[in-house]
Amino acid sequence: MNVSVQVSFDAAASDGPGASLVRWFRAARTGLYSGLVEAEARSGGGVVSEAQIVPDIDDLVRRFPRIGKTWPRFEEELATFPWGAQLVFLTEGEEPEVLGRASSYHVLRDGSIWRASALTSVDSPDDAASCTALVDFLHAALDGSNPLYGHIEWDDFDELTNLDTVLRRKRRTSLREGRQFLRGYAWVTVCPAELVTRLGGAAALEDLGAFHRVLPLRAGGVLLQASATMDGYTEQVMERLFEALAPVLPPGEPRPDPAHPYMRFVPRDAATVR
Structure with a gap:
């Protein structure tokens, strides 16, 4: 059964916007999706991941495949407070199924309000x-x-x-x-x-x-x-x-x-x- 987690932030975020994004995605990787991370690391685990960064609303997407190898660079990009970011876990195959997704984006173009979310299941x-x-x-x-x-x-x-x-x-x-x-x-x-x-x-x-x-x-x-x-x-x-x-x-x-x-x-x- 799908469960949605959503949080809204604004400029009163005490630890700074970039830090809030790093903490959100890091907690998703090490906590919420830890089983999927382990499955991807195993040979034949049937799970594949990809992270994405959109620096500004009009910019092209930057992709970070298989987060086990690209995570440090992804966190560096998160710390710059990009317009949008996503971490997704999929089943391998021709018709992949979403197993988990964490994301964030600016609700207002000036970056004064932003949203983070996570989709998982129980x-x-x-x-x-x-x-x-x-x-x-x-x-x-x-x-x-x-x-x-x-x-x-x-x-x-x-x-x-x-x-x-x-x-x-x-x-x-x-x-x-x-x-x-x-x-x-x-x-x-x-x-x-x-x-x-x-x-x-x-x-x-x-x-x-x-x-x-x-x-x-x-x-x-x-x-x-x-x-x-x-x-x-x-x-x-x-x-x-x-x-x-x-x-x-x-x-x-x-x-x-x-x-x-x-x-x-x-x-x-x-x-x-x-």
Whole structure:
């Protein structure tokens, strides 16, 4: 089953944009896709990888085949904060299948907001070990940064959050107000330092008892894991999460979007909970 991990960054990233990209792709290689890296290294492992860099939106793609041999050069390019980057693992053969993909690109041409994502899969939504590994990857990829927002979801909603969709918020508005309002909530939610402070701090969030795990980031943000497994993210758990985060959620009456019938959300205006 496919799982999507998405994170938004802005110029408030405390460790610098290039460092945030290096950490993201390094954590993907050594954590999330470590099994694929090992399979490619074995003779007959059936896996092949390629990394790509696009220095600027109008530039040609620079390719780095078989990352086991080209990784140092790829990281050097990441450190320059390119417009786009990708690391992909494929099955070998005439019709390759994507086994995993990590990517990043500038949301705004001036580089003031950028996005990182990863696509992977889990064997079962109720497997605690694989679910924990997903969260541990995200924590390793972000520790040292103060992201604007992030989440782990079952599906990739084309960069939309659940609240962007049901509140009909424009994506750029949501991004630009990301340190004023939390952009959404999910099984795992990344909350920036500014909003953590308004919620009373990481210790206060942990004391609420509304989360399975509260994982602080060194730069002040937190990862909030709602339940031990993705399967455990029930309507009751989501309601508890919503109420805990309501003080920093954008106001408005949510309305279902027919284009996204499986989007999960609590049908209440967060402003009425505060």
